[in-house]
Amino acid sequence: MTEFNTRTIDSGVVIIRPTGRLNMVAAPVLREQLQGIVDGGSSRVVVDLSATEFIDSSGLGALISGLKLTRSAGGDLRIAAPTEQVITVLELTNLNRVLRAYDSADRAFDD
Amino acid sequence: MPSPDADAPTSPWVRLLIVLSALAGINYLAWRWIDSVNWSAWWIAVPLVLAETYSLVGTLLFGVTMWRLRRRPAPPGPVGDFTTDVFVTTHDEPLDVVMATVEAARRIGPRHRILIVDDGDRPELSATAAAEGIGYFTRSQDWRSTLPHTAAGRFRGGLMRTDGEFILVLNAGQIPETRILESTLGYFNDPQVAFVQTPHHHDVPFADPLQRQSARLDRVLQQGQDGWNAVTFDGTNAILRREALMHLEVDAYVRAVERDVKRTLAAADTIIRRAKKTAGQGDLVIRTALDGVGLAVDNAWRAVDRGLPLGDITYRFREQVDAASRSLVEADVTTIRADLDAIAALGGGAESVMTAAIVDDAALDALASRDWSPLGALESISTIIRSIDLADDDVAKPTPSAAAEDLATSLRLHMQGWTSIHHPEVLVHGTATDDVHTVFPGRLRLAQSTIQVLLQHNPLLAKGLGVDQRLVYFATMWRLFAGFAALAYIAAPAIFLTVGVMPVHAYDWDLFGRLIPFLILTQALFLVVARGRPTWCGQYAGLAVFPMLITACVAAVSSMWSGRTASTVAPAIVRRGLGLVAWQLVAVAVLVVATVVGAVRLHLGATPILGIGANLLWAFLDVAILSTAIASVRRRVHQSAKGVR
Numbered sequence: 001m002t003e004f005n006t007r008t009i010d011s012g013v014v015i016i017r018p019t020g021r022l023n024m025v026a027a028p029v030l031r032e033q034l035q036g037i038v039d040g041g042s043s044r045v046v047v048d049l050s051a052t053e054f055i056d057s058s059g060l061g062a063l064i065s066g067l068k069l070t071r072s073a074g075g076d077l078r079i080a081a082p083t084e085q086v087i088t089v090l091e092l093t094n095l096n097r098v099l100r101a102y103d104s105a106d107r108a109f110d111d
Numbered sequence: 112m113p114s115p116d117a118d119a120p121t122s123p124w125v126r127l128l129i130v131l132s133a134l135a136g137i138n139y140l141a142w143r144w145i146d147s148v149n150w151s152a153w154w155i156a157v158p159l160v161l162a163e164t165y166s167l168v169g170t171l172l173f174g175v176t177m178w179r180l181r182r183r184p185a186p187p188g189p190v191g192d193f194t195t196d197v198f199v200t201t202h203d204e205p206l207d208v209v210m211a212t213v214e215a216a217r218r219i220g221p222r223h224r225i226l227i228v229d230d231g232d233r234p235e236l237s238a239t240a241a242a243e244g245i246g247y248f249t250r251s252q253d254w255r256s257t258l259p260h261t262a263a264g265r266f267r268g269g270l271m272r273t274d275g276e277f278i279l280v281l282n283a284g285q286i287p288e289t290r291i292l293e294s295t296l297g298y299f300n301d302p303q304v305a306f307v308q309t310p311h312h313h314d315v316p317f318a319d320p321l322q323r324q325s326a327r328l329d330r331v332l333q334q335g336q337d338g339w340n341a342v343t344f345d346g347t348n349a350i351l352r353r354e355a356l357m358h359l360e361v362d363a364y365v366r367a368v369e370r371d372v373k374r375t376l377a378a379a380d381t382i383i384r385r386a387k388k389t390a391g392q393g394d395l396v397i398r399t400a401l402d403g404v405g406l407a408v409d410n411a412w413r414a415v416d417r418g419l420p421l422g423d424i425t426y427r428f429r430e431q432v433d434a435a436s437r438s439l440v441e442a443d444v445t446t447i448r449a450d451l452d453a454i455a456a457l458g459g460g461a462e463s464v465m466t467a468a469i470v471d472d473a474a475l476d477a478l479a480s481r482d483w484s485p486l487g488a489l490e491s492i493s494t495i496i497r498s499i500d501l502a503d504d505d506v507a508k509p510t511p512s513a514a515a516e517d518l519a520t521s522l523r524l525h526m527q528g529w530t531s532i533h534h535p536e537v538l539v540h541g542t543a544t545d546d547v548h549t550v551f552p553g554r555l556r557l558a559q560s561t562i563q564v565l566l567q568h569n570p571l572l573a574k575g576l577g578v579d580q581r582l583v584y585f586a587t588m589w590r591l592f593a594g595f596a597a598l599a600y601i602a603a604p605a606i607f608l609t610v611g612v613m614p615v616h617a618y619d620w621d622l623f624g625r626l627i628p629f630l631i632l633t634q635a636l637f638l639v640v641a642r643g644r645p646t647w648c649g650q651y652a653g654l655a656v657f658p659m660l661i662t663a664c665v666a667a668v669s670s671m672w673s674g675r676t677a678s679t680v681a682p683a684i685v686r687r688g689l690g691l692v693a694w695q696l697v698a699v700a701v702l703v704v705a706t707v708v709g710a711v712r713l714h715l716g717a718t719p720i721l722g723i724g725a726n727l728l729w730a731f732l733d734v735a736i737l738s739t740a741i742a743s744v745r746r747r748v749h750q751s752a753k754g755v756r
Contacts, residue, residue, distance in 0.1 A: 024396060024439070024485040056485045057443035057478045058396075061450075068450040071457050089483065093474045098451065 003033055008042070015080075015105045017048040022059030022086075030059070034066035034077075043075025048105035050081035055089050063099060080105035121180045121338070125639055129174035132632035136167045139625040147615045147622060155599075155606055156614040162599035165592065170633055172586035175579075177640050179338025180331070182535050189296035195223040196275035200347070201283035202230040206239060209283040211542070213245060216281065220292045223279070226269050248272060270356060278356070282347035284542050291538040295350050298532045305355035305529030306521070308333065309348045312537040320648045321655055321739040328649030330535075331640050332587075337533035341525060341583035346517035348539040355529050359520065362527065368421055376415065379408045396439070400486055403435030436486045437479040444470045444478075519564045522584060526568075526575035558591050558663035559670075565591075566671055593653025594660030601657075601698050604729040607722070608709030618722030648739050655740040658694035692744050695737045702730045702737075 006016045014037050018030055030047075037045055047063060049055075067077040080102045082090065090096040102108035143163060149156045197216045201209045209227065216225050226246035229236050233249075240247035248269050269278075277296065281287060288294075295307045310330050336342045344351070383405045387398065407428050414424045451469060470478070477483060521531060570576065570584035606612050615622060637646050653660060689696070706727060713723045 023487065024400070028396075056483050056487070057440040057447075058485050060478075061443040061446050064447045064450045064454075068454050071454050089478070092477055093470045095447075095469060098469070 003029060006033065006037065009106055011044075011109060012042065013044045013046055013109045014042045015046045015048050017051055017105075019051040021054040022049075022052050022062070023054065023056045024058045027056075027058040027062040030062040031065055034062070034069060038069045038073050038075075043070045043073035044109055045070055045075070045077045046102075046105045046108045047077065047079045048081060049079055049083065049086050049101075050105070052086055053083055055086045060089065060093065060095060064095070067099065076109075078102055078108040080108045121178065122639075125177060125180060125636070128632060128636040128639060129177060132629065132636050133171055133174055135625075135629040135632050136170055139629045140164060140167045142621075142625055143615075147617075149613050149616050152612045152614060155603055155612060158599040159603045159614040162596035165589075165596045169586075169589055169593070172582060172589055174636070175582045176332060176335035176339070176586050177636070178335075180335050180640060181338035181533075182334055183337065183532070185536070186295065186297035186534075187300060188293065190300050193221065193277055193292075193296055193299070194275040195221065195277045195279060195292055195296075195350075196269070196273040197223050197225045197279045197281065198228050198269050199225065199281050199283060200228045200230070201236070204283040206236060208542075209236060210239065210243075212281055212283050212285055212287075213243070215286045216279075218289045219279075219287055220289055221296075223292070224273055224275060226273055228269050246272060270353065270360075274353075276353055278351045278353060280347055280349050280351065281539065285347055286540045286542055287348075288538045288540075292350070294536065294538060295532075295534055298534070299350075299352060301530065303528070303530040304352065304532055305524045306342075306344055306349050306351040307532040307534050308342050308344060309350075309534045309536070309538045311345065311348060311541060312539065313541040320645075321652060321743050324646045324648035325652050326649075327641060327644060328646045328652075331646070333533045334535060335640075336583050336587075337531070339579045339583045340530055340577075341580040342521065342531035342533045343587060344517045344521040344524075344531075352529075355524055355527075358527060358529075359523050362523065365421070369415075372411075372421055372425060373415060376408055376411055379404075383408065396442075400435060400439055403438070404432055404486065407431035407435065432486065433479060433481075433484075436481075436484040437475070439485045440475060440479040443485070444475060518561050518587070519568070522564060522568060522570060522573065525580055525584075526573050528575060555659050555663055558660055559667045561588055562591055562664055562667035563671060564588070566667065590653060591660055592664065594657040594664065597654040597657035597660075600654060600729075601702065601733055604726040604733065605701050605705040607726045608705040608712075608730060611712075611717070613722070618719060618725050620721075623721075623725070648736070651736045654733070654736045655695070657698075658692075689741075689744060692741045695740050699734050699737050699741070702734050706730050706734075 004016050004018045006014055008014050016030070016033060016037070018026060020026065022030065034045065045066065047066070052059075063077070063079065070077040077099075079099050081104065082101050087096075087101070090099065090101070140163060143160055148160050197219065199209060199212050199216060213225055213227065216223075224246065226248055227236065227240050229247065229249045231249075237247045237249070277292075277299065279287070279292065291309070295309065298304050298307050310333070311326060313326075333342055383401055387401050410431060411424050411428045414427065415421075448469060481487070525531065565588040570581050570588065573581065573584075576584070603614050607614070634647070637650060648655070709723055709727055709730070713720065713727075717723060
């Protein structure tokens with residue numbers, strides 16, 4: 001599994017953009033990349049879900065573990081622009097109350 | 112007409128002849144194997160002794176078939192008010208031939224409906240049927256997509272369009288007597304009777320002895336089969352019980368589903384093995400998931416082997432896959448909750464919630480459901496799940512097997528415990544010409560599809576048949592391999608007469624003293640069961656048409672492998688005119704040359720005189736039998752030339 005595209009914006013926030021299906025195969029990759037980002041000193045991370053067409057429980061696990069990592073490091077993990085299936089899963093699991101979805105990845109930390 | 116004493120048991124004389132000819136045959140052949148094979152010329156000695164073994168087995172099977180030779184008395188009248196549909200089946204017969212059968216069918220006794228089943232899909236026949244107010248159905252539209260290996264499948268369209276309790280099947284050109292239903296429906300008072308087959312009869316007898324005697328022998332064989340409840344359905348001149356055909360269709364559906372499930376499970380085994388290999392040692396989660404599904408597949412196999420209901424098996428399989436999926440989800444959710452607890456412990460987050468509120472049972476179910484299951488990540492596994500679903504929901508998708516196998520229909524009916532009747536009285540009269548160009552290919556197709564039935568459902572192992580029925584069915588199929596034996600019977604005398612190589616140690620009285628009683632007893636048996644009329648052309652028809660039988664065997668086997676149907680293979684090998692008997696002509700030429708050479712050698716003082724003389728006689732008999740096939744083609748070619756069909 002190839003890595004997901006990441007970029008750092010001016011504010012120092014790192015944006016990672018998983019594409020395709022965030023499932024049992026892809027979730028470990030996301031986990032490792034998030035770990036790498038936090039280890040590299042960035043604790044403010046946006047997961048841009050605009051290209052994530054599907055998420056399952058392992059994908060959710062990766063997001064929450066990323067949230068734990070960033071919080072432990074004093075930062076935060078936010079998600080942006082989820083697609084329809086992802087929204088449905090988040091609502092169903094009540095995790096939308098943990099992970100609020102922002103419209104734009106670039107402005108997720110603007111508050 | 113059946114005689115008054117018709118249902119009397121088989122004559123003890125017939126049974127005595129069966130026993131004596133069997134004993135004489137076994138005595139001869141045991142000696143042949145033990146004491147007479149000339150192993151130094153094994154290349155002809157072994158084929159010949161194998162051919163003789165084949166023939167003896169054929170004779171023994173004939174004896175079994177004849178053991179309960181049965182000529183039924185007329186049945187009682189039908190009880191109750193039955194409804195009947197008449198299916199007039201046609202392929203490419205001229206319209207007037209089809210309509211002649213339809214007209215005759217209209218005059219048949221009790222109320223009934225007529226339906227033309229047209230393989231040829233001819234608009235003009237459809238229009239004629241409409242004008243006459245008769246049902247028309249062209250099965251080429253959808254019969255391939257249904258169940259071609261059963262008559263139920265063949266007639267499915269017709270069965271769906273009609274509702275008569277019984278179905279009279281008539282090929283175009285067959286003219287039924289008006290009393291055909293009154294004369295036969297009484298058999299169905301017995302609720303176990305699935306079909307009644309009536310004889311084939313041609314008002315104008317076949318001109319050549321090969322056809323005539325083969326037909327005569329077929330009737331005797333059917334009477335024998337009747338005694339064992341193993342009558343074969345010929346595809347025409349028969350009355351069938353709709354219920355029995357529908358049973359067949361249901362049965363075929365279940366088989367198709369079972370085949371699909373097995374195929375899917377076999378594919379699943381491969382998929383899981385491959386997926387494990389690519390997953391490697393590293394990914395424990397994926398390997399565990401694969402193991403879970405692998406276990407479900409193993410369990411499903413065991414259940415299939417134990418013969419549990421397929422619905423239960425697929426249901427349980429899905430349950431186990433779902434359980435594997437759920438355990439993955441539960442593991443993820445446990446981790447998520449632990450992470451959330453850890454986050455809450457860090458304090459502060461405005462969005463902190465009670466972790467218990469996260470992922471309730473309903474959400475867990477949804478995450479584990481087939482749409483969202485983590486197992487779906489493994490493309491391989493979602494393929495398995497999808498195909499199991501298909502096997503469950505889809506209408507049977509039969510593999511294209513042999514075309515219209517009427518024999519398979521009767522075999523399957525017997526396997527299901529139905530009873531068959533051979534009604535000995537002629538109730539349908541054939542008017543179609545016995546044009547060799549339709550007769551030969553027809554026989555070829557019949558031979559081919561019969562062999563395919565043997566290969567597909569070995570009657571010796573078929574479930575639901577009695578030992579007796581198995582043997583009788585096997586006898587039917589056994590006859591069709593005569594083409595290979597014929598090669599040895601033609602080659603052996605030709606080789607001996609020309610180059611003097613003997614397949615036996617000696618052509619002496621040791622041999623003839625054992626062979627001749629066997630031959631005489633066998634001929635006596637045939638003569639008695641055929642009530643004194645000759646059938647030897649029929650007995651040796653296998654030799655006369657040996658190239659056709661070999662072609663049929665080869666085509667049947669190759670079409671099994673390639674998955675093509677019998678009907679698509681047969682026309683390709685049909686030649687016209689004397690080309691039909693090209694190989695017979697070659698064999699005759701070889702034998703004639705061998706005879707001349709043998710005669711010259713005898714004249715020059717070659718010995719043994721007895722051996723050469725016997726082989727000259729043998730070659731002569733071969734030529735005589737082969738000539739019947741050649742003559743039947745020549746006669747037809749001659750008639751065609753004169754414009755007589």
